[in-house]
Amino acid sequence: MKILIVEDEPVSRRLLEATLLRWNYDVVTTTDGTEAWEVLQKPEAPSLVISDWMMPDMDGLELCHRIRESEKLGYTYLVMLTTKGRKEDVIKGLEAGADDYLTKPFDHEELRCRVKIGERIINLERKILQLANTDSLTGSLTRRAFMEKIEIEVERAIREDRPLSLVITDLDHFKNVNDRYGHQTGDLVLQKFAEQLCTLSRQYDFVGRYGGEEFAICFPGVDDPSVISIAERMRKQVADLRVVIMADSSCSIQITASFGAATLQREGKETLTSLIARADDALYKAKRKGRNRVCLAND
Ligand SMILES: [Mg+2]
Known part of the structure; x- marks a missing residue:
């Protein structure tokens, strides 16, 4: 103390x-x-x-x-x-x-x-x-806590003219998992998904549960193209994952996720809101292009 x-x-x-x-x-x-x-x-x-x-x-x-x-x-x-x-x-x-x-x-x-x-x-x-x-299911930050933290980080990055990146990721076809295997398996999938994101985060990065099956990760000090390679590693690790289903332990399922990345623009009038909007756009681009991929936001 x-x-x-x-x-x-x-x-x-x-x-x-x-x-x-x-x-x-x-x-x-x-x-x-x-x-x-x-x-x-x-x-x-x-x-x-x-x-x-x-x-x-x-x-x-x-x-x-x-x-x-x-x-x-x-x-x-x-x-x-x-x-x-x-x-x-x-x-x-x-x-x-x-x-x-x-x-x-x-x-x-x-x-x-x-x-x-x-x-x-x-x-x-x-x-x-x-x-x-803390989100009780996945152990990641709650949306509110994530927003409070990223707001401080964005302000600091702008003040100190340092890079910062944001990734928003969403499990592909998660509704099907819940419908087919039940909510207990759905919860397990969410836990495993969050676990993978946390494993590949560094000490200063932080992960928040942004929505139901949507997570956000803040990377202070990280610029593109580094954020793309980190997100790509996360994507691959998630796709390689086999989650054993609750009702039948001999059976496992494969999941994939789409990733949208945005890097804080240090010229112009970037705010947290515009950064999130750009990461969100990139995520939708990844979904549109066929899912299980990483897309970078346009400047
Ligand atoms: Mg005195």
Whole structure:
């Protein structure tokens, strides 16, 4: 667990840092609210913050307000650690959105317990979020979670002028599988299909269940023609798959899928909506051309 320390006073900062390091936490230190706010905007930002109140520039109270107003994904747990110990200060701090309030000088055991509480809440929140974001049948992201994630990735790719590709894939004639072999086999086919897509994805790629038998895969940092060769490998792996049917284990079925790929255009006015529309068009082109193939979107 990563903890962000916000403290302008060097001796207090070092003491707190040494204490947290001794308890095996990863620690990031900052000297005022402005610097802390910048750290919190970065990817993989700490979820637990221990902040002083009185600091130059942006103080702890203002930092607290800012954190609560931001719509960043994931909860930030904030412990206010300050010399301001009057009842009305405590109330003011908690009202600003602090989750906990401690006065300096802090008692080591008490701080340790309170940090543990924060850690527990953050882990719980992560678990709930993971459940909400995962498609229970296939283990891939839900459509909503996929859209949230790809929106961030597209913004980043545009900002940093980096490539990004999107593939939308759809099982061919899936309705026939359900009609002929029943929904249990249909579900198994979907699981195996998603499994193949995930196996061929790299660490930074992500797969989402876009519709019933339709999946979307985002490839940050990937341009065409690389995306075509990845999609082609996926297509082949799916076509080579034999899914054993539920009613008769001696019998297996073969499936195929069509793939539409689009690469983010870095000139002009590409948006997530237009990228999806182009990948969708490419998928329909693949279907029209006879299915079980990969098509790239036109620019
Ligand atoms: Mg201070």
